[in-house]
Amino acid sequence: MITFYFIAMIQWEDFEKIDIRAGTIIEAIPFTKAIKPAYQLKIDFGTLGIKQSSAQITGLYTPEALRGVQVVAIINFPAKQIANFMSECLVLGVYGKEDKVVLLHPGMPVPDGAKIG
Numbered sequence: 001m002i003t004f005y006f007i008a009m010i011q012w013e014d015f016e017k018i019d020i021r022a023g024t025i026i027e028a029i030p031f032t033k034a035i036k037p038a039y040q041l042k043i044d045f046g047t048l049g050i051k052q053s054s055a056q057i058t059g060l061y062t063p064e065a066l067r068g069v070q071v072v073a074i075i076n077f078p079a080k081q082i083a084n085f086m087s088e089c090l091v092l093g094v095y096g097k098e099d100k101v102v103l104l105h106p107g108m109p110v111p112d113g114a115k116i117g
Helices: 012-016
Strands: 020-030 039-044 050-055 070-074 080-082 085-087 093-095 101-103
């Protein structure tokens, strides 16, 4: 059986509004007040500063394994309060088996804050 999905098309100008950057996780701790299992991350985006994010990535990663890992994140969403925590960026990943998130990351080291395009 073939399933068809409708994909909403966007204009190039829409894509240009999204600021996607590479950053390095400098801290990861369990987010005990989150409804779904998550970590509180601090991510270094170089000259753009350090931002924090709540990430539901506990299925495949431990806090220890995340420290020093470069990730890809959208940094120009408004901050979002999750319980007692302000999430300032959206870390990107792919839903894999059993809906466990696999983080997107550069294939080789890049400067923190490097723009994705």
